[in-house]
Amino acid sequence: MLQFITAILTSLSAGAIYALMSTALVLVWRSTRVINFAQAGQAVLTTYIGYEVTVRTGSYWYGLIAAIITGALIGATIDRFFMRPIFKRIKSGPIVMIAPVVATLGLLGIIQAIIGFIWGLSYQTLAAPVSTDGYKISGTVIAFSPFNLMVLLSVTITMVLLTVLFQKTNIGLALRASAYSPEIAKLSGIKVDAVRTLGWAIAGAAGGLAGMLYIPNSYLYPNGMDVLLVFGFISAVIGGLDSLFGAVAGAMILGFAINFVATYISYKLVFPTAFVILILVLLVKPGGLFSSSKGRKD
Amino acid sequence: MSLVVENLTIDHGAIRAIDNVSFTVPTGQLAAVIGANGAGKTTLLRTLSGLKESKSGSATWNGKSILGARPEDLARSGIMHVSDGKSVIAELTVKENLALAGLWRKDKKDVAAVTSEVVDLFPVLGQRMSQASGSLSGGERQMLAIGRTLIARPKLLLLDEPSLGLAPLIIEQIFQTIKSLVAKMNLTVVLVEQNAMGALKIADEGIVLNLGSVVAVDSAQTLLNDPAVRAAYLGF
Amino acid sequence: MHKISANRKRLFTFILLGWVLLLIGDRIGELRQYQGAFVAMYALAIASIILLTGYSGQLSLGHSALMAVGAYAGALSINNLKLNPVIALIVAALVAGIFGLILGIAAARLSGPYLAGTTLALAISLPTIANQFTILGGEQGILFDIGAPPARFGEGFSQYKWFFWISSLAALIMIWMISNLLHSKFGRVFRALRDNQTAAQLAGINIGRQKAVAFGLSAGVAGLAGGLLVMLISGVSPSAFPLSLSFSLLTGAVVTGVYDLKGVMLGGLVLVAIPEIADSIGSRVGGSDGFTMALPGFLVSALLILAVLFLPNGPGKLLKKKM
Ligand SMILES: Nc1ncnc2c1ncn2[C@@H]1O[C@H](COP(=O)(O)OP(=O)(O)O)[C@@H](O)[C@H]1O
Ligand SMILES: [Mg+2]
Numbered sequence: 001m002l003q004f005i006t007a008i009l010t011s012l013s014a015g016a017i018y019a020l021m022s023t024a025l026v027l028v029w030r031s032t033r034v035i036n037f038a039q040a041g042q043a044v045l046t047t048y049i050g051y052e053v054t055v056r057t058g059s060y061w062y063g064l065i066a067a068i069i070t071g072a073l074i075g076a077t078i079d080r081f082f083m084r085p086i087f088k089r090i091k092s093g094p095i096v097m098i099a100p101v102v103a104t105l106g107l108l109g110i111i112q113a114i115i116g117f118i119w120g121l122s123y124q125t126l127a128a129p130v131s132t133d134g135y136k137i138s139g140t141v142i143a144f145s146p147f148n149l150m151v152l153l154s155v156t157i158t159m160v161l162l163t164v165l166f167q168k169t170n171i172g173l174a175l176r177a178s179a180y181s182p183e184i185a186k187l188s189g190i191k192v193d194a195v196r197t198l199g200w201a202i203a204g205a206a207g208g209l210a211g212m213l214y215i216p217n218s219y220l221y222p223n224g225m226d227v228l229l230v231f232g233f234i235s236a237v238i239g240g241l242d243s244l245f246g247a248v249a250g251a252m253i254l255g256f257a258i259n260f261v262a263t264y265i266s267y268k269l270v271f272p273t274a275f276v277i278l279i280l281v282l283l284v285k286p287g288g289l290f291s292s293s294k295g296r297k298d
Numbered sequence: 299m300s301l302v303v304e305n306l307t308i309d310h311g312a313i314r315a316i317d318n319v320s321f322t323v324p325t326g327q328l329a330a331v332i333g334a335n336g337a338g339k340t341t342l343l344r345t346l347s348g349l350k351e352s353k354s355g356s357a358t359w360n361g362k363s364i365l366g367a368r369p370e371d372l373a374r375s376g377i378m379h380v381s382d383g384k385s386v387i388a389e390l391t392v393k394e395n396l397a398l399a400g401l402w403r404k405d406k407k408d409v410a411a412v413t414s415e416v417v418d419l420f421p422v423l424g425q426r427m428s429q430a431s432g433s434l435s436g437g438e439r440q441m442l443a444i445g446r447t448l449i450a451r452p453k454l455l456l457l458d459e460p461s462l463g464l465a466p467l468i469i470e471q472i473f474q475t476i477k478s479l480v481a482k483m484n485l486t487v488v489l490v491e492q493n494a495m496g497a498l499k500i501a502d503e504g505i506v507l508n509l510g511s512v513v514a515v516d517s518a519q520t521l522l523n524d525p526a527v528r529a530a531y532l533g534f
Numbered sequence: 535m536h537k538i539s540a541n542r543k544r545l546f547t548f549i550l551l552g553w554v555l556l557l558i559g560d561r562i563g564e565l566r567q568y569q570g571a572f573v574a575m576y577a578l579a580i581a582s583i584i585l586l587t588g589y590s591g592q593l594s595l596g597h598s599a600l601m602a603v604g605a606y607a608g609a610l611s612i613n614n615l616k617l618n619p620v621i622a623l624i625v626a627a628l629v630a631g632i633f634g635l636i637l638g639i640a641a642a643r644l645s646g647p648y649l650a651g652t653t654l655a656l657a658i659s660l661p662t663i664a665n666q667f668t669i670l671g672g673e674q675g676i677l678f679d680i681g682a683p684p685a686r687f688g689e690g691f692s693q694y695k696w697f698f699w700i701s702s703l704a705a706l707i708m709i710w711m712i713s714n715l716l717h718s719k720f721g722r723v724f725r726a727l728r729d730n731q732t733a734a735q736l737a738g739i740n741i742g743r744q745k746a747v748a749f750g751l752s753a754g755v756a757g758l759a760g761g762l763l764v765m766l767i768s769g770v771s772p773s774a775f776p777l778s779l780s781f782s783l784l785t786g787a788v789v790t791g792v793y794d795l796k797g798v799m800l801g802g803l804v805l806v807a808i809p810e811i812a813d814s815i816g817s818r819v820g821g822s823d824g825f826t827m828a829l830p831g832f833l834v835s836a837l838l839i840l841a842v843l844f845l846p847n848g849p850g851k852l853l854k855k856k857m
Contacts, residue, residue, distance in 0.1 A: 116828025
């Protein structure tokens with residue numbers, strides 16, 4: 001019973017972090033129609049910045065704020081000064097199909113190399129602001145700590161804020177309209193390019209938050225969030241790639257599947273499970289589990 | 299004060315869609331651009347609203363060039379385009395679709411005022427405000443698309459085949475509304491149509507396009523009564 | 535008639551190339567032989583990317599994983615089945631090919647971003663999976679020893695020369711086969727797929743099957759390259775197949791021109807040269823350890839972006855335009 005409850009709790013906090021990554025991927029996909037593989041690099045770079053601020057100020061919270069803000073700035077910069085010129089330059093020819101994806105990959109490599117230049121390739125540790133020792137329930141220590149609880153709460157708050165932003169504000173309406181139909185949005189007078197950059201900024205901030213919440217339970221190194229990129233992608237695909245709700249729901253499904261398999265069968269099956277889920281969803285419901293009808297063709 | 303198009307030429311790659319086209323629409327007038335499928339009507343409108351680049355020639359609105367400007371800037375300066383195929387965002391509610399064209403406007407009081415004018419004009423929209431607009435009928439979507447442009451208080455309205463795929467009764471109703479808007483909202487309208495008869499009946503002027511070239515420009519009344527034009531291009 | 539002569543011309547070209555390579559192999563030092571073996575291996579791996587992306591329009595970020603599949607299959611067949619090394623390399627190609635075919639059946643239904651993401655997931659997760667299974671040797675991995683060169687080649691025939699021979703002959707024969715394939719009806723079908731799927735479908739081509747076949751073929755070629763790679767480093771372990779290997783291959787392919795097989799040797803050279811260049815920059819600038827270690831990755835990625843931006847159709851097209 002205790003094992004079962006622990007599995008549920010760890011699934012939730014793992015799923016929460018996947019949700020941040022999948023949300024970031026979905027935000028960019030919706031506005032730009034590209035899977036931003038550089039997201040793993042952006043997130044880990046902002047986490048290094050958060051780490052640096054944490055070390056210098058002695059406060060994780062300043063680090064967290066720094067990571068979120070630089071995450072947003074880096075995301076916006078990449079869209080404005082990297083992706084936009086690329087889309088402008090490459091308009092025709094067979095390379096059009098692969099150029100944007102290849103560009104984000106190149107960017108991922110460059111970011112990770114730059115991290116190596118600045119901080120080296122060795123593993124760093126980022127101390128959590130609250131205890132990472134599991135709670136003790138009737139004498140047994142479970143695999144769920146105050147920090148896991150903090151992760152769960154922070155992500156829940158973030159998701160509520162994002163929902164309010166998207167559903168209740170004018171900016172949110174502009175973001176949604178630009179994602180669904182850039183042409184109609186433009187014809188209505190909305191500066192779609194600027195809105196798109198804003199989407200990249202929000203995605204970047206989400207990545208920074210994800211890093212600051214994930215790394216204390218892991219290690220900080222240039223490839224430290226590659227795996228999270230994969231889990232975020234799988235979550236986003238489960239959710240249909242186009243839907244923010246789907247991204248979160250997909251992350252929870254993946255979190256539960258992975259953690260229950262790890263708890264009850266073997267941690268060795270974590271990756272195979274994730275991969276099998278991805279392939280199954282793509283083959284059976286390529287539009288995601290929550291789409292009623294049309295899967296996207298492109 | 300007018301829309302002036304001079305020697306405008308537009309290509310789609312190797313295909314010349316608009317070839318050396320010139321015409322003028324004085325403010326306050328409703329001009330119908332008619333022509334068969336593939337005549338270049340959509341291409342012309344998309345260029346006037348900034349969605350497409352032109353090859354050569356000029357187009358000015360009230361003396362200012364509009365070619366090469368961005369669609370969002372043109373929209374903000376009062377040139378609104380309803381693209382073909384009932385341009386509404388199906389995933390958004392009716393209310394949200396209407397709100398789009400007012401998001402950037404400073405005068406929020408006027409946005410509220412014009413929204414209620416639009417709802418008076420199209421009462422069905424008022425009843426469906428919080429429904430997803432994907433659930434509207436074709437005619438209702440066309441009303442929503444036109445209604446949305448009005449929220450921006452446009453000066454020049456570019457309409458691409460509003461009658462497409464609608465039942466005759468609804469077409470009649472939409473055309474009458476468009477005609478009434480000209481005076482009510484102080485508009486200049488370029489109405490692109492395959493439905494030549496319907497469009498010419500409400501238009502002041504008619505411009506007949508064929509394979510990218512202007513083959514006749516005259517008052518709508520004259521075109522309607524000209525047997526040669528009727529036989530060659532209007533098909534009735 | 536015309537067709538046959540074109541095929542024969544190609545055969546002669548390749549035989550000539552092989553002969554030249556062997557002559558070269560006799561005249562260069564051991565380091566160059568070793569590097570030459572790497573060039574051939576990379577050229578082969580790049581050819582597998584070009585076969586897939588350039589000719590069937592599918593983008594894979596998972597070729598490092600497919601190479602790993604071939605490498606492990608080859609190693610197991612040498613160590614556990616005691617197979618002859620040459621047979622082991624063929625097994626490497628076959629196993630990776632079958633794995634790729636299965637994957638390709640799924641991949642054929644995926645378009646652009648889904649395929650890219652799925653293959654990326656494979657590239658990131660497969661090494662981790664390999665890590666966890668004892669038969670694959672975990673973190674240490676397992677040996678891949680093809681043994682000394684046969685005695686009949688004589689005393690002076692070094693291990694490096696043996697590597698060079700195997701690697702360049704394998705690459706040459708394989709690339710010759712691919713190039714024949716691409717000049718056959720098969721190749722035309724692939725190109726049709728890449729250029730216009732709808733038209734291909736209307737022409738009665740079974741798109742799904744052809745894409746899966748292309749994926750399988752490409753995976754087989756990658757598997758062979760993977761076998762060669764671990765032959766050269768004498769062992770196979772998860773760390774030999776990082777995601778960055780996939781990036782390198784992609785860079786090699788884009789630098790070569792994704793739509794042209796002719797320049798694969800150039801791509802291979804670039805991939806071998808980059809660490810060397812990085813080394814010499816590193817020692818000249820004298821940066822930190824992190825700088826020296828991250829520099830190759832930086833160069834590969836920068837080259838990838840620059841090539842996509844400025845040579846979208848490969849260097850061949852650029853030269854032709856100039857002339
Ligand atoms: N995106 C495009 N690419 C290539 N050709 C196009 C494109 N859009 C339209 N055309 C061609 O331009 C010509 C005019 O098309 P269009 O402006 O849509 O005409 P209309 O709206 O009068 O039916 C046609 O020959 C059409 O095939
Ligand atoms: Mg049209």
